[in-house]
Amino acid sequence: MVPWFFAINESELDEGDKKPLLMEGNKILLLRQEGGFYAISNKCPHMECPLSKGDMEGYVIKCPCHDWRFDIRSGEFLDAKEITVPAYETKVDDGKVYVNLER
Template structure:
């Protein structure tokens, strides 16, 4: 596994199907979500009022913000009602049962 911006965050065994875990990694609020055998990592701040998406309801690949019901696709980060709005999506890798996220640097 290359180092660089990859950061260890969790063991795969610590997440069950449908679980949403709020993390703070390198100062960034991230929601780690397990859907079936897939893992997704998105910003844990809704683009509307920064409500925590990890507290929202997950239906299929759609997470609904708990504050105002804004709906986002966890695969792409797109807001379903205005696709030009998005939350950040983070690349992840699993190695030896450990989950690593690629953290974006400051621009």
């Protein structure tokens, strides 16, 4: 299986924005920050709240339910690095954004 899946066209997501996607049955949150694209699971590892409804500050997203904060680059929970939200590789090819759903 080829793990790279097409997500969106590069032009569909503005700098600093985020977009929840359903990719191969996975709830994915695609984010654009400082020009880069980042993909994490859209389910908070605490109580599965949708991170897409949370606020972003730089590379940090805050879960809307209980304010747990994650680094979108690594998926690490800032208050305990042992806990992570799954983070996926991304690549841009010819204006199209792809996500590697294999971790």
